[in-house]
Amino acid sequence: MKIAFVGKGGSGKTTLSSLFIRHLAASGSPVVAVDADINQHLGAALGLDEAVAAGLPAMGPRLKAIKDYLRGSNPRITSAETMIKTTPPGEGSRLLRVRENNPVYDACARPVELDGGAVRLMVTGPFSEADLGVACYHSKTGAVELCLNHLVDGQSEYVVVDMTAGSDSFASGMFTRFDITFLVAEPTRKGVSVYRQYKEYARDFGVILKVVGNKVQGQDDIDFLRAEVGDDLLVTVGHSDWVRAMEKGRPPRFELLEDANRRSLRTLQTAADATYELRDWERYTRQMVHFHLKNAGSWGNERTGADLAAQVDPGFVLGEGLVATA
Numbered sequence: 481m482k483i484a485f486v487g488k489g490g491s492g493k494t495t496l497s498s499l500f501i502r503h504l505a506a507s508g509s510p511v512v513a514v515d516a517d518i519n520q521h522l523g524a525a526l527g528l529d530e531a532v533a534a535g536l537p538a539m540g541p542r543l544k545a546i547k548d549y550l551r552g553s554n555p556r557i558t559s560a561e562t563m564i565k566t567t568p569p570g571e572g573s574r575l576l577r578v579r580e581n582n583p584v585y586d587a588c589a590r591p592v593e594l595d596g597g598a599v600r601l602m603v604t605g606p607f608s609e610a611d612l613g614v615a616c617y618h619s620k621t622g623a624v625e626l627c628l629n630h631l632v633d634g635q636s637e638y639v640v641v642d643m644t645a646g647s648d649s650f651a652s653g654m655f656t657r658f659d660i661t662f663l664v665a666e667p668t669r670k671g672v673s674v675y676r677q678y679k680e681y682a683r684d685f686g687v688i689l690k691v692v693g694n695k696v697q698g699q700d701d702i703d704f705l706r707a708e709v710g711d712d713l714l715v716t717v718g719h720s721d722w723v724r725a726m727e728k729g730r731p732p733r734f735e736l737l738e739d740a741n742r743r744s745l746r747t748l749q750t751a752a753d754a755t756y757e758l759r760d761w762e763r764y765t766r767q768m769v770h771f772h773l774k775n776a777g778s779w780g781n782e783r784t785g786a787d788l789a790a791q792v793d794p795g796f797v798l799g800e801g802l803v804a805t806a
Contacts, residue, residue: 481752482628482639482657487664488674489645492694493517495723496664497642498525502734503745504638505597510579512589514641515603516624516654522642523601526592527731538605539588539623546623549583550574550630556793562786565622566653566772568765569630570793575802576630578637584627595734621654628657629768634800635756650681653771656764659755660688662748665709667693667701672708679712685767688755690714692748715747761799768798 485497494517504511515522523533539546547560547567554572557563569575576584589600604621624641633639641658655661655678663678665671675691682689693705693716705713722737737745769792772780776788 481635481637481659481756482631482633482641483752484641484643484655484658484661485664486643486661486674486678487645487694488666488671489519491645491664491666491671491674492717493645493664494519494521494525494642495727496662496692496694496717497640498522499723499737499741500662500745500748501526501599501640502594503742503749504640505594505599506734507749508597510637511599512578512639513592513599513601514624514639515601516621517604517642517644519645520603520605523592523603525726526594526599526601527726528592536590536601536603537588538603539627540605542587543623543626545587546584546626550576550626554793556791558786562784562788562791563626564772564775564780564784564788565625566768566775566780567626567629567788567791568768568772568793568796569798570791570796573630575632575798576627578631578633578639588623621652625652625654625657628654629798632798632800632802636753638752653767653774655682655687656685656767656771658687659759660690660752662690662692662714664692664694665705666695667697667704672705675709675712686760686763688758690751692717692744695719714751715744717741717744762797765797 485493487493501511501513513522523536524530544560547563550573551557551560551563552572552574554570556570557567576582585600589602591598592601604624631639663675665675679689689712691709691713693702693713696702696716696718702716720738720741722732725731773789780788
């Protein structure tokens with residue numbers, strides 16, 4: 481299951497995504513965690529030393545290697561240089577699985593031990609000094625989008641992406657790459673403003689959006705969120721001494737997380753698992769192609785000097801029944 485965490489900056493999005501990742505790992509589920517936020521804090525939230533987190537291999541600088549692997553023997557893609565972030569797979573493309581070992585994971589993923597479980601962590605990498613003033617952050621997240629386009633995940637397998645704050649993800653088609661999107665919102669007017677934007681932008685794309693109320697202190701906060709987001713409010717999370725200790729770099733064993741917050745995490749997993757039966761791989765592939773053609777016409781053809789529409793394999797539908805090309 482592909483799961484995104486989004487929300488306003490400071491909403492607690494990274495904290496909640498890290499708690500959810502810990503919860504999945506504790507249950508023994510296979511997890512690929514991806515930090516796609518411009519502020520790279522997921523590694524630290526998962527307990528890594530700051531120096532270790534800063535030394536994780538960034539996906540952006542390894543984009544060519546990612547493209548070389550995913551292109552495989554696809555005859556419609558003449559070179560890695562003609563692949564862009566939206567390039568869809570086709571016959572001959574190599575696909576990614578959650579549980580497998582492959583050169584993309586070897587180059588970009590590192591194991592993180594979590595209370596007896598382990599997850600693979602991938603990071604887009606922060607802005608560098610060379611990027612300032614000349615690059616947008618979507619040049620970093622393009623590697624994530626390309627991997628999601630080539631990912632075939634199954635039931636009880638999880639890819640959890642900590643997205644960039646606000647509604648910036650709508651600058652690409654990546655917002656359609658998830659089975660469910662959890663929007664973390666504080667019980668304030670600013671806290672729900674991103675929800676309204678996300679809801680409006682995603683309306684025509686079948687995005688399943690659920691709100692996680694964070695920093696909730698009482699029934700008044702719950703009532704406020706319910707009035708603002710209605711039935712999209714899935715669950716709320718309140719104060720946590722466990723999280724306070726984690727933010728100081730001294731997390732207790734995860735089993736000591738407060739019962740109420742453990743129940744909230746189980747609710748998130750139940751909601752994610754329920755979307756499995758709603759999967760529509762044909763729509764998923766169609767949306768992938770839609771955004772690829774938009775990007776091709778807008779800038780991709782000019783930048784690569786190729787007709788990127790020709791990369792679309794009209795008979796190809798991504799799905800669990802496919803076998804990756806060796």
